[in-house]
Every structure is written in C-alpha cells, then in structure tokens.
Amino acid sequence: MIAPKDIDRMVRIARTGFAKNTGAGVSRALSEAGFPTRRGWTGSIPLPVRETIRRELIEDHGVATERFSECYDSQGKAASRREALETARYEKKAETVQKDRVLIKAAPGGALIIDDREIPLPEGCHLCAPVEMAGRIEARGVILVENLEVFQDFHLLDFALPEKNRDDLVVFRGKPHVARQDTAEAFLKRLAVPVVACFDIDPSGLSNALSTPFFEDILWPGREALMDMRRLWRPDRYQAQRQVMGRLDGAGGELAKARDFLRENGAGVMQEAFLNSGRELESCLDSQS
The missing domain is CATH 3.40.1360 (Dna Topoisomerase Vi A Subunit; Chain: A, domain 2)
Structure with a gap:
C-alpha cells in the first residue's frame, strides 16, 4: 500500500520509470508492486511495475490521469517539447478511443x-x-x-x-x-x-x-x-x-x-x-x- 506521504514520489516513478535514492516507504511500495528494492536504491523501473503503481495510484488514491502524461526520459529529465506534445497527443487520443x-x-x-x-x-x-x-x-x-x-x-x-x-x-x-x-x-x-x-x-x-x-x-x-x-x-x-x-x-x-x-x-x-x-x-x- 502506498503511503500518502509517498504519493508524489510514486507518481513521478510511474511517469518517468526511474527511482532515485528510494526511502523506506517507496522501497516498500515498489516491493509490493513486484519489484523488490532496498532503501537508498537508484535505477530504472520495468514497465509492468510502473503500470501496477499507476493503477494503484488512480484506483486507491484518486490520482488524476493527467499527472502521468508528461514526457520524461529514463533518467527522469524532461524530454523535448516536441516529444512531450506527441506523447500528450497520443495519450489523449488513446483515452478517447478506449x-x-x-x-x-x-x-x-x-x-x-x-x-x-x-x-x-x-x-x-x-x-x-x-x-x-x-x-x-x-x-x-x-x-x-x-x-x-x-x-x-x-x-x-x-x-x-x-x-x-x-x-x-x-x-x-x-x-x-x-x-x-x-x-x-x-x-x-x-x-x-x-x-x-x-x-x-x-x-x-x-x-x-x-x-x-x-x-x-x-x-x-x-x-x-x-x-x-x-x-x-x-x-x-x-x-x-x-x-x-x-x-x-x-x-x-x-x-x-x-x-x-x-x-x-x-x-x-x-x-x-x-x-x-x-x-x-x-x-x-x-x-x-
């Protein structure tokens, strides 16, 4: 279960696919999502784990889907404006179609x-x-x-x-x-x-x-x-x-x-x-x- 104090960090992890210097709560949440880590861990998060985290944030904590739509690279840095726009358009189209x-x-x-x-x-x-x-x-x-x-x-x-x-x-x-x-x-x-x-x-x-x-x-x-x-x-x-x-x-x-x-x-x-x-x-x- 993701603790309320860790929601923002978990949103960022689900969005970027990258975790940096995880605290105890984040490490526990990642482990519960099927990706065991220890406190202080840094690295990339597999896509299925990110989807599990995202689903919990949306369904159990009421996080708006818009918070996951920004485009970042694997190191958590913002991508180009063009890439961000293309990703936003894709997500908007996908949500409309489905x-x-x-x-x-x-x-x-x-x-x-x-x-x-x-x-x-x-x-x-x-x-x-x-x-x-x-x-x-x-x-x-x-x-x-x-x-x-x-x-x-x-x-x-x-x-x-x-x-x-x-x-x-x-x-x-x-x-x-x-x-x-x-x-x-x-x-x-x-x-x-x-x-x-x-x-x-x-x-x-x-x-x-x-x-x-x-x-x-x-x-x-x-x-x-x-x-x-x-x-x-x-x-x-x-x-x-x-x-x-x-x-x-x-x-x-x-x-x-x-x-x-x-x-x-x-x-x-x-x-x-x-x-x-x-x-x-x-x-x-x-x-x-």
Whole structure:
C-alpha cells in the first residue's frame, strides 16, 4: 500500500520509470508492486511495475490521469517539447478511443452472441465494444482475464476449461488506455452474471479477484499443474505481497486451494505460465540447466 506521504514520489516513478535514492516507504511500495528494492536504491523501473503503481495510484488514491502524461526520459529529465506534445497527443487520443469500451471474446471454440446472432471471431481476435452493448450480449457467465497477453491468446491455455465455463464470455479486466478496469467493472455490473477470475496466482491476484463484481471463483490449472511449473515460480511475488494474505482467510472453492498453494510453497505463478508459451519457456530453462 502506498503511503500518502509517498504519493508524489510514486507518481513521478510511474511517469518517468526511474527511482532515485528510494526511502523506506517507496522501497516498500515498489516491493509490493513486484519489484523488490532496498532503501537508498537508484535505477530504472520495468514497465509492468510502473503500470501496477499507476493503477494503484488512480484506483486507491484518486490520482488524476493527467499527472502521468508528461514526457520524461529514463533518467527522469524532461524530454523535448516536441516529444512531450506527441506523447500528450497520443495519450489523449488513446483515452478517447478506449473510453467506455471493453475488450471481449467468446471462450475458445465458441462465438459471441449479440442480438441473437452468432458472431464467430478468428483465434487471437477480440471485439472492442461499448459498455452499453452489455444489454445486447448473451452471456451466462464471464471469465475475467487480468493480463492482456493471456486475454489475446486465451485459446492457448494449457488446461481445459471446466464444462460450466465453456460458453462464457471472456472479458479483459483492463488497464489505463486499454479498456480501463473501472469500465470493465461497469460492464460486469450491467451483465450481472457469475464471474470467474483468471488472475495471477499470487496474493494480490487472489485478493483482487475477491473484489470483482459478481465474483464466483477463480480459474486456474490446479495445484498439481503448478507443482510441475517450479521453474516458473515467483518467490519474489509472494514475499512482496504476503501482507495481503489475510484477506484470503475466509475464501472457499478453488481460490482457497490456490491460497493454500501460496502458503505451502511461498511462491506465486504469473498467469502467462498457463499459456503454451509458458511451457516453451520452461523447456528452454530445462535445456540450459
């Protein structure tokens, strides 16, 4: 959790991708975002970590999106006026294009049903739809996917969907400028059907799943499958996020099984490991050992 006194510094880090001489609070916030650092650290921050920080600042602290729009280089110095203008124009255009829209597709092998018409999409494709279309889409359930890559390549999942979810609508959870999360949640509330969350198997991922509108349970390959992915485990994710494990104590179903996996093994698994590409990465690692 980002402390109020550290908000300005975290905004700058999310915007510039660079941290300098981090204090205790900033180091802790970076660690919780999946990038462990020690007090006094200086260096560049990976883009996925910056996006996590930005999302928390916007959703939990009400930071305006405009505060992230200035253009800086990797050392935190202001870029040229032309670069700054081009970046501002891009962000403004992106926000306009994606405003009040969600990314959706049918579960593998299925088709979208809109206005009682079947609309098949090629594998790897999706529809960018306005929130208002929720009333025209037939959906008995939703699979909410946290990661954009996994959403796009959902047909490459390494495990079979449960029978009851094979006709579900697949929805991207959202991130800034790519069908925002609050828009996706508004869409779920309009659909008002059970939601299973396909999120990272780590403390934050499971905690976020619990807060999803109409949450029913999680979608994951199961404990035995994760035990076979040891080379892809992320102890750093568990250690950085373990302070939220208490939120999972009252959970049941598959989420409770995933929670127990985390506690027993002290490591999380990013959902990208559930794709065929994750298996290929594991094979590559094995060949190098």
